[in-house]
Amino acid sequence: YLEKALHLGPADGEIQAAISALEQRPVESDPLRKGWLTSLGEESPLGMALSENRLLITTESGLVQALDRASGMGLWQVRLPPLTSGPATEGGLVITGGQDGTLTALNAVDGSFLWRFPTGGPVYAAAALDGEQVFCASSDGTLYALNTRDGTLRWKYKTGGALHASPLAAGGAVYFGSKDTRIYSLDARTGEPRWQYGFATRGPVESRPVL
Secondary structure, three states: OOOOOOEOOOOOHHHHHHHHHHHHOOOOOOOOOOOOOOEOOOOOEEEEEEEOOEEEEEEOOOEEEEEEOOOOOEEEEEEOOOEOOOOEEEOOEEEEEEOOOEEEEEEOOOOOEEEEEEOOOOOOOOOEEEOOEEEEEOOOOEEEEEEOOOOOEEEEEEOOOOOOOOOEEEOOEEEEEOOOOEEEEEEOOOOOEOOOOOEEOOOOOOOOOOO
16 A cells, blocks of 8 residues: 555654655655555554555554545544454455454444454454455464354364464465464365365464465
8 A cells, every 4th residue: 555654653763754755755756655644643553454445444452443545534433352453354344353362343334343253362363254254363273264244153173273374265265374383274165174184384384375
């Protein structure tokens, strides 16, 4: 999102210097220019995601905020218990994970509450949405597949270590890594393993797979 500049930390000298550099660039000849500026005060952001004309932001303190993509104007904000993951969005939903292990879904248009699902540990990774399903990786070592509509459980798969990175849903499968040193591939509809024992690596897997 290079054509916009979002001011996330007023006291961060590097951010201030980067914004100043953007302001000094010639607008006519340089596409990397500041579009708008806003401040989250003392909030510590966890991540951002785009939903149509909205920029969605989550913070550690539990703030979920939607800004207008073109102007940076605040559209709505909701206060949840402390959060540990960035937002994920698709189909008018925004989903985020909390320190208490809860996955919460809000309406991306107005921030209204939709559903909540409890896991057994803090959710540090953004969820993956794939049509009718949401995939949530929890630090309890379990990948959860939920119904997008109401957050009810479809299936779950337990690994031997904590899950700290977002899963990848593609081609009817869901891929994810675990701190048990393995990468897993499951059938997205049933949760059945596509690789019998997972793919063993030489250390904890704490990044999102890429196809």
